[in-house]
Amino acid sequence: MSALLHVDNISKRFGGFVALDGIDLEVQPGERLGLIGPNGSGKSTLVNCICGTLQNEAGNVQFDGHKMDGLAAHQRTHRGLARSFQLPRPFHSMTLADNLRIPLLYTVRARAGLLHSAGDLDARCAELLTMFSLDKKASHRPRDLTQVEMRKLELARAMAAEPKLLIADESMAGLSHSEIDDILALLVRLNETGITIILIEHIMSAVMSFSQRLAVLVSGKKIADGKPEDVVRDPEVVRAYIGQ
Amino acid sequence: MNTTTFSIIAAAVGLVVLACAHWLAVDYFFFAGYTILQFVVLATAWNILGGYCGYVNFGTAAFFALGAYSSVFMHKTFPLPIPLLIVFGAVVSGIVGLGMGYLTLRLRGAFFSIATLAMAVVFQTLVVNWDYVGGSRGAYIIHPENFEFGPLKVHYIEYLFVLMLALAVIALVTARTIERSQLGYGFATIRDDELAAEACGVPTLRLKLIATTLSGAFMGMAGAPFPYYIGYVQPQSAFALDYAVNSIAMPMIGGTTSWVGPLVGSILLGSAQQYATVTISSAVNLLIVGLMLVAFVIIAPNGLIGLVQERGRAWRKP
Amino acid sequence: MDFNLLINAIIAGLLLGGFYAAVSAGIAIAFGMLDIVNIAHPAFVILGSYIAYTVNINLGVDPIVVSILALPAFYALGAFIYQVYYLSFEKRGQEALRGLAFFFGLLFITEVTLLLVFGADYRYVEAAYIGPSIHVGQFELPLRMLVPCVVALALFGAIQLFVTRTFIGRAIMAVSQDQLALQLMAADPIRIKRIAFAISIATASIAGALLIVIQPVEPSVGRDYIGRVFAICVLGGLGSMPGTLVAAILIGVVESLTATFYGPSWAPAVSFGFLLLTLAVRPAGLMGR
Numbered sequence: 001m002s003a004l005l006h007v008d009n010i011s012k013r014f015g016g017f018v019a020l021d022g023i024d025l026e027v028q029p030g031e032r033l034g035l036i037g038p039n040g041s042g043k044s045t046l047v048n049c050i051c052g053t054l055q056n057e058a059g060n061v062q063f064d065g066h067k068m069d070g071l072a073a074h075q076r077t078h079r080g081l082a083r084s085f086q087l088p089r090p091f092h093s094m095t096l097a098d099n100l101r102i103p104l105l106y107t108v109r110a111r112a113g114l115l116h117s118a119g120d121l122d123a124r125c126a127e128l129l130t131m132f133s134l135d136k137k138a139s140h141r142p143r144d145l146t147q148v149e150m151r152k153l154e155l156a157r158a159m160a161a162e163p164k165l166l167i168a169d170e171s172m173a174g175l176s177h178s179e180i181d182d183i184l185a186l187l188v189r190l191n192e193t194g195i196t197i198i199l200i201e202h203i204m205s206a207v208m209s210f211s212q213r214l215a216v217l218v219s220g221k222k223i224a225d226g227k228p229e230d231v232v233r234d235p236e237v238v239r240a241y242i243g244q
Numbered sequence: 245m246n247t248t249t250f251s252i253i254a255a256a257v258g259l260v261v262l263a264c265a266h267w268l269a270v271d272y273f274f275f276a277g278y279t280i281l282q283f284v285v286l287a288t289a290w291n292i293l294g295g296y297c298g299y300v301n302f303g304t305a306a307f308f309a310l311g312a313y314s315s316v317f318m319h320k321t322f323p324l325p326i327p328l329l330i331v332f333g334a335v336v337s338g339i340v341g342l343g344m345g346y347l348t349l350r351l352r353g354a355f356f357s358i359a360t361l362a363m364a365v366v367f368q369t370l371v372v373n374w375d376y377v378g379g380s381r382g383a384y385i386i387h388p389e390n391f392e393f394g395p396l397k398v399h400y401i402e403y404l405f406v407l408m409l410a411l412a413v414i415a416l417v418t419a420r421t422i423e424r425s426q427l428g429y430g431f432a433t434i435r436d437d438e439l440a441a442e443a444c445g446v447p448t449l450r451l452k453l454i455a456t457t458l459s460g461a462f463m464g465m466a467g468a469p470f471p472y473y474i475g476y477v478q479p480q481s482a483f484a485l486d487y488a489v490n491s492i493a494m495p496m497i498g499g500t501t502s503w504v505g506p507l508v509g510s511i512l513l514g515s516a517q518q519y520a521t522v523t524i525s526s527a528v529n530l531l532i533v534g535l536m537l538v539a540f541v542i543i544a545p546n547g548l549i550g551l552v553q554e555r556g557r558a559w560r561k562p
Numbered sequence: 563m564d565f566n567l568l569i570n571a572i573i574a575g576l577l578l579g580g581f582y583a584a585v586s587a588g589i590a591i592a593f594g595m596l597d598i599v600n601i602a603h604p605a606f607v608i609l610g611s612y613i614a615y616t617v618n619i620n621l622g623v624d625p626i627v628v629s630i631l632a633l634p635a636f637y638a639l640g641a642f643i644y645q646v647y648y649l650s651f652e653k654r655g656q657e658a659l660r661g662l663a664f665f666f667g668l669l670f671i672t673e674v675t676l677l678l679v680f681g682a683d684y685r686y687v688e689a690a691y692i693g694p695s696i697h698v699g700q701f702e703l704p705l706r707m708l709v710p711c712v713v714a715l716a717l718f719g720a721i722q723l724f725v726t727r728t729f730i731g732r733a734i735m736a737v738s739q740d741q742l743a744l745q746l747m748a749a750d751p752i753r754i755k756r757i758a759f760a761i762s763i764a765t766a767s768i769a770g771a772l773l774i775v776i777q778p779v780e781p782s783v784g785r786d787y788i789g790r791v792f793a794i795c796v797l798g799g800l801g802s803m804p805g806t807l808v809a810a811i812l813i814g815v816v817e818s819l820t821a822t823f824y825g826p827s828w829a830p831a832v833s834f835g836f837l838l839l840t841l842a843v844r845p846a847g848l849m850g851r
Contacts, residue, residue, distance in 0.1 A: 107445030534670030
């Protein structure tokens, strides 16, 4: 079975600073991949390059058998690549429901042509809101949300694009234990429906329990990639973390 | 209220305004009214890119002047009735809007605004050096005293007033239709968070290009009858920065998130300027605009509409 | 080609470019380092011109001396404007649209107030160095251009020294690059930015005096400079004072050559054309970060 996502030797610099240095990564369909690394190691830059928010200088990204080079971010979303942002970026002038309608209108309907009627989209919107326990605040604006709810909205909006691969970028920072469990359970359920998930996190307990495979980024390089229990015992990984 | 109903109501209101004006038959009213309606169109047009998408265009004057100068060009080459000139002006300015967008929309916020200013000056310089349309000496457009259409005979200025009234109605209906459509939602995501919009699958560049084209086209339409209104067109006045400040101030004072804002702002500010011109001097106009712009932007960032909405919310709370 | 004409045009361009640098210094600080799009800056320069004019005409004081005496007033004005800007926009995160509109409004308020007070007539100052020229061989250096150029370069030098040698100056560079780090060093970034913006407006005082030495001034002259100064700052690379100086001189020379060989009506297109080209090809400018 060929990989769903194939990142081939990508590099990215900002002026003199090398953010990504020849990263190779593969993600299989249906997999749960965890991506960890110290702050500034390049995790978000990697996500941005995969999703097209930033253009990588060298190497290429292949998704679902297609080359992603030169494709704008919205085109990659149309192909099935979705991500949530580390710092939530909701559309402040719209209600929660409308926030979810945007990917439904611009990605799902764009993909399927006019197969979806307005009623279908409304139903799907309501479904997502309920799934993420946001239905009570459906007609509120993002400013009325708590931290947890903002993060859930981020994930819900990414899910609204009906992706094949979801990249969840630090969705759990600053949350309590039960809130973390909430989100983890959600992500596992999503994975069970067939969605491939890359989880980027600092919270080791969450990462360990969630991931089938674990990759570690340090200073723009991938230093480990394998089974979680093996990776955490890798001396290089230990050094990278103790050294923090 | 759906688009058709609104269009009918808007057209009806327009006809009522027209009937009252016609019955009053005071030429000054047509002159002043034309100016205010022109601002309605310019402010509404600006707001499509500025208020809905969040991209501040300082080059309003360029699109307006291009509309005016395409009329001057046609007047010298092949005279056409004004409604056709309006269409021609729309096409010219629309294409320029598309081109400008293509070159500048990849720039972030402030750079985009500065680039629009730069393009306005480049176009002004081109026109100043183009002798066929008069260059810096300007061009005279003589129009007949009356407009005759079958049995109908009115002063020419009334004819221009009617045209601008029709344009204003069309502009407002267009703005409202966009606002409530999928396109309008897309515009709002660009304003709120362009990066997140892309991630959700919104083709931001394409939408921004649509906005600049529409915005430019309407500004060109507003400019097309201008030579017939003013009689003498020269680059200094056609390209004046005054158009930019007015087309920005009016939506900001009225409120940028809806079609009502530019309408309210242009009627208020436009009337205030007309009054000032007549009672004090025309130089004071821009002082008023500047003061009101600064005051509103500091005190009422969401404009008059925003204030009304907040009042409504406060009143509704028990 | 008339070689003499060419050299004189280049010399005029160099001198003009030096002056342009003085006008752009304020934007180099405000936009380059603080990310504040102060398009009203040229209006403040004109304000400086009129203050220099008023004192010069009534008291006979040299215009450049006037501008130096007026520095504290301009500094205070800058500090006040920044405070309003910060409280109204920066704090609320609305600089993009509203901050821009704010400065646009200030531009018109300043310009029209000057128009109402002084009228639309061109005003000019009297000083010993307006009129005579130095002759070097067959080439002419008009003093009314040379003196402003020298003062401009001195101003630039002073700013560059300030920014690299003093604590506050380096704090200003720091705040432009990493506001959080500055906060962690227990320096108040808001105060630093206020000082920087006040300095940027203070430069307008001097630039204004230089302007009215070079050419007669009327209130709307500032509009020609809006695009020019931004073109220079973008071309030079935002945040780089040396880059701004180089870009200013470059634009001065190209404008001078264009005006000499193609006519002055094409000159405005030069700087704006340059700006568009830079934005399209290399937005980071010549020496940008």
